[in-house]
Amino acid sequence: MTAPQVELLNMTKRFGANLALNNVSLLIRSGTVHALLGENGAGKSTLVKCLVGFYHPENGHIQVNGREHRLNSPKDADALGIGMVYQHFTLVPSMTVAQNLVVSGARLPAYINWQSELKRLTEVTKKLPFHVPLDVRVSQLSAGEKQKAEIVKQLYLGRKLLILDEPTSVLTPAEADEVLGYVRSLTRAGELSAVLISHKFHEVRRYADDVTVLRRGASVRTGAVADLSDDALAEAMIGEPVSKMVQHAPKSPPKPNIVLSIKDLCVNGDNGLPAVKDLSLAVREGEIAGIAGVSGNGQLELVEAMMGQRDRNGTITVSGSSFNGTRKEIARLGVYGLPQEPLKNACIDRMSLAENLALRNFDRAPLCRGIAMNYGALAVQAERLVAQFRVKAPGLTASMNALSGGNVQRAVLARELTQDVRLLIASNPTFGLDFVACEETYRRIVEARNGGAAVLLISEDLDELLGLVDRVLVMSAGRIVHEVLADCADKRVIGKYMAGMKAA
Amino acid sequence: MDVTSIGWLTLPLAILGGAIRVSTPFIFVSIGELITEKSGRINLGLEGTLMLGAMAGYGVSYLSGSPWLGVLAAGLAGTAFGLVHGLLCSVKRVNDTAIGISLIVLGTGLAFFFGKPLIEPKAPALPSISLGFWSSVPQVRAASDVNALFFVGILLAFAVYVFLNRTGWGLMLRTVGDSEDAARALGFPVLRVRILATMAGGFLAGIGGSFLSLSYPGSWSEGLSSGQGIMAVALVIFARWRSINALGASLLFGGAGALGPALQGVGVTGYYYLFNAAPYILTLAIMVASTSRAAPFADAPGELKLHR
Numbered sequence: 001m002t003a004p005q006v007e008l009l010n011m012t013k014r015f016g017a018n019l020a021l022n023n024v025s026l027l028i029r030s031g032t033v034h035a036l037l038g039e040n041g042a043g044k045s046t047l048v049k050c051l052v053g054f055y056h057p058e059n060g061h062i063q064v065n066g067r068e069h070r071l072n073s074p075k076d077a078d079a080l081g082i083g084m085v086y087q088h089f090t091l092v093p094s095m096t097v098a099q100n101l102v103v104s105g106a107r108l109p110a111y112i113n114w115q116s117e118l119k120r121l122t123e124v125t126k127k128l129p130f131h132v133p134l135d136v137r138v139s140q141l142s143a144g145e146k147q148k149a150e151i152v153k154q155l156y157l158g159r160k161l162l163i164l165d166e167p168t169s170v171l172t173p174a175e176a177d178e179v180l181g182y183v184r185s186l187t188r189a190g191e192l193s194a195v196l197i198s199h200k201f202h203e204v205r206r207y208a209d210d211v212t213v214l215r216r217g218a219s220v221r222t223g224a225v226a227d228l229s230d231d232a233l234a235e236a237m238i239g240e241p242v243s244k245m246v247q248h249a250p251k252s253p254p255k256p257n258i259v260l261s262i263k264d265l266c267v268n269g270d271n272g273l274p275a276v277k278d279l280s281l282a283v284r285e286g287e288i289a290g291i292a293g294v295s296g297n298g299q300l301e302l303v304e305a306m307m308g309q310r311d312r313n314g315t316i317t318v319s320g321s322s323f324n325g326t327r328k329e330i331a332r333l334g335v336y337g338l339p340q341e342p343l344k345n346a347c348i349d350r351m352s353l354a355e356n357l358a359l360r361n362f363d364r365a366p367l368c369r370g371i372a373m374n375y376g377a378l379a380v381q382a383e384r385l386v387a388q389f390r391v392k393a394p395g396l397t398a399s400m401n402a403l404s405g406g407n408v409q410r411a412v413l414a415r416e417l418t419q420d421v422r423l424l425i426a427s428n429p430t431f432g433l434d435f436v437a438c439e440e441t442y443r444r445i446v447e448a449r450n451g452g453a454a455v456l457l458i459s460e461d462l463d464e465l466l467g468l469v470d471r472v473l474v475m476s477a478g479r480i481v482h483e484v485l486a487d488c489a490d491k492r493v494i495g496k497y498m499a500g501m502k503a504a
Numbered sequence: 505m506d507v508t509s510i511g512w513l514t515l516p517l518a519i520l521g522g523a524i525r526v527s528t529p530f531i532f533v534s535i536g537e538l539i540t541e542k543s544g545r546i547n548l549g550l551e552g553t554l555m556l557g558a559m560a561g562y563g564v565s566y567l568s569g570s571p572w573l574g575v576l577a578a579g580l581a582g583t584a585f586g587l588v589h590g591l592l593c594s595v596k597r598v599n600d601t602a603i604g605i606s607l608i609v610l611g612t613g614l615a616f617f618f619g620k621p622l623i624e625p626k627a628p629a630l631p632s633i634s635l636g637f638w639s640s641v642p643q644v645r646a647a648s649d650v651n652a653l654f655f656v657g658i659l660l661a662f663a664v665y666v667f668l669n670r671t672g673w674g675l676m677l678r679t680v681g682d683s684e685d686a687a688r689a690l691g692f693p694v695l696r697v698r699i700l701a702t703m704a705g706g707f708l709a710g711i712g713g714s715f716l717s718l719s720y721p722g723s724w725s726e727g728l729s730s731g732q733g734i735m736a737v738a739l740v741i742f743a744r745w746r747s748i749n750a751l752g753a754s755l756l757f758g759g760a761g762a763l764g765p766a767l768q769g770v771g772v773t774g775y776y777y778l779f780n781a782a783p784y785i786l787t788l789a790i791m792v793a794s795t796s797r798a799a800p801f802a803d804a805p806g807e808l809k810l811h812r
Contacts, residue, residue, distance in 0.1 A: 054688070075691040090686040092679045093806060103679050104690055108672025 005030040011060035035208035043217040053077040083159030093139040143170035173495035254287035259454035265314035275301035277478040288455040290469030298478035334422030338429040354382035354396040389414035406437030521647030522762020529712035530754035531657035533736040536708030543701035544681035544807030548604025551733025552611020557713025559615040562724040566627035582710020590699030629722030661751040681805035
């Protein structure tokens with residue numbers, strides 16, 4: 001079988017009252033890369049999950065090479081040679097790459113002779129352009145290696161239509177080029193067709209032949225990439241003409257006093273191994289320092305250690321006094337944060353919006369009188385913050401669950417940034433947010449900086465980082481390996497450091 | 505020869521013999537629990553299964569005259585209990601820990617209820633294999649009288665190792681327990697695998713229970729288990745979810761359990777109850793030592809809700 005042509009016709013899928021896909025059609029031509037572009041929640045994942053048999057659409061047909069097929073389970077998709085590389089990898093972490101390959105085969109072997117099995121797998125994977133160690137546990141691979149292992153798995157299984165779900169979010173620019181470049185060469189050779197889910201225009205432009213833009217479950221634009229301008233794509237994506245991306249506020253030179261100072265920090269990861277190694281850094285008043293790096297290089301552990309959520313060795317001082325993340329210190333030193341996935345990490349999802357807005361100051365007047373809460377004052381504060389940050393919610397007493405991702409973020413911004421912020425720690429603050437909420441987050445971060453706060457921004461999105469920060473630090477394997485002023489930053493050089501290469 | 509001629513050796517011999525005897529139910533229960541946990545579920549109900557197995561095994565052995573039929577019946581009773589656990593936990597938002605605790609109560613209750621008429625009669629016991637024939641010292645002979653099920657348990661530990669590492673089904677079980685997403689993406693029947701794994705765990709725990717009532721001297725009473733089903737959960741954590749380790753850990757727990765009786769046997773009668781508490785103290789110590797905030801259960805199956 002060579003590269004198939006796959007067509008989805010009039011796909012409709014509901015989740016309860018929510019229309020996730022509304023009559024979407026999509027044609028993936030044989031031997032091409034078809035990009036699916038859209039904001040979070042636009043229906044990209046739902047659409048491809050129908051294509052791999054995970055979801056069953058209420059309406060619609062799927063045709064492969066002109067013949068109609070019903071896909072009731074991932075097994076049916078397997079049989080047609082359709083495979084997906086998920087964003088959250090579906091390799092089993094505690095098994096080796098070889099075990100993962102064997103377990104994913106169409107037929108489970110009864111008894112496995114690992115010696116001959118390994119020999120066979122080595123033969124198969126030798127032909128691929130990238131090397132993946134077979135006898136290493138997946139949990140010990142870097143995110144980039146996992147991505148490659150996923151693709152190796154798909155090719156090993158003989159898949160002919162490959163679906164890649166935001167593949168580059170965990171890769172360095174060079175790795176992204178290696179992986180997507182290889183997929184593209186395979187499609188060019190007519191051995192494969194591919195679907196690339198993305199929200200990055202330059203990626204779509206570089207690797208895709210055709211593009212379909214989804215918005216709110218509907219296909220709003222489709223065509224050859226070459227025929228569509230970036231502006232046209234962006235407009236289709238958000239449904240209105242685009243205002244310019246983050247306007248860089250004129251940079252004022254940072255003041256000399258250091259707000260955050262970290263010295264010789266060592267932190268262990270969940271697996272008990274060192275994740276942050278002898279890390280030192282300083283952030284000054286009125287500057288945004290950004291930490292770039294591929295996910296899984298110690299950023300999460302660094303943030304958790306700073307916030308007092310994780311044991312650590314080394315010193316962290318804020319404005320000269322030692323900081324351990326106690327509630328008293330947070331209030332006195334003005335340390336606030338924008339964590340990634342705010343609903344999970346910055347909110348209590350079953351408490352109301354008003355209560356969540358009060359998490360920072362419910363234990364101080366006027367929100368409490370002695371040991372009793374003053375619910376009147378709580379409501380007044382919530383009303384003020386909701387108006388000021390334009391949080392859209394069913395009501396102040398609605399539970400946090402009921403808010404959309406963008407509005408959860410606005411609520412968190414309202415709570416954190418209306419305090420007396422002297423140090424802001426933002427960790428992938430826009431992960432999974434829609435366009436408008438991203439813009440708003442960027443604007444508020446820059447405002448906090450301009451108000452004199454020191455900002456430490458940790459982001460896996462290099463474009464986002466370079467657009468915001470005054471100084472870039474690159475983190476790799478638990479250390480800061482490179483530091484450069486944003487004005488002099490070169491993306492390729494940073495990418496090399498992200499990949500752990502010494503010489504640039 | 506008389507007793508004094510082997511002197512201080514009496515104590516280690518008694519502990520060794522006791523360890524083998526006490527560890528046998530631990531081997532079965534812990535390997536059963538290990539299989540269940542490898543599928544991503546925890547079955548705390550094995551304490552109840554153990555009692556039910558002890559009762560069912562004794563009853564069937566008494567009625568049929570064959571202890572091995574009793575063992576089989578105990579296993580089947582355990583399988584049924586595993587099925588109940590497996591099915592109940594497959595309902596959305598049902599918590600496996602809570603179901604397990606209720607099954608402890610149900611299992612012991614059922615065992616007491618149906619076991620009332622079994623307290624008096626004498627059922628045929630499982631055979632022992634005497635490995636002490638070469639010695640004329642009675643302590644050596646006593647310590648070397650090893651129940652046949654112990655050897656089955658050793659074989660079981662190795663068989664489970666091979667199953668988990670060298671068979672396709674074993675890999676499927678581990679996939680389901682480690683990453684539900686991956687299992688679904690591969691089209692594995694996640695619920696069915698979990699239910700079967702819980703049934704297999706119940707089968708082994710039932711057999712462990714039959715050992716309690718059918719090994720020498722063999723009797724049914726309501727105080728047979730004394731928490732071994734619960735301790736097996738700690739034992740699996742201590743064994744890092746590896747069957748061969750579970751075998752060793754069972755012997756260690758068995759040794760701790762044999763400490764009290766062994767000391768009594770050589771005439772140390774003080775602190776009897778304190779020494780009898782050794783396995784529980786060991787459990788606590790192991791749990792404290794093998795868990796840490798920095799590295800919560802690194803080897804645990806990913807879907808296991810132990811540390812969330």
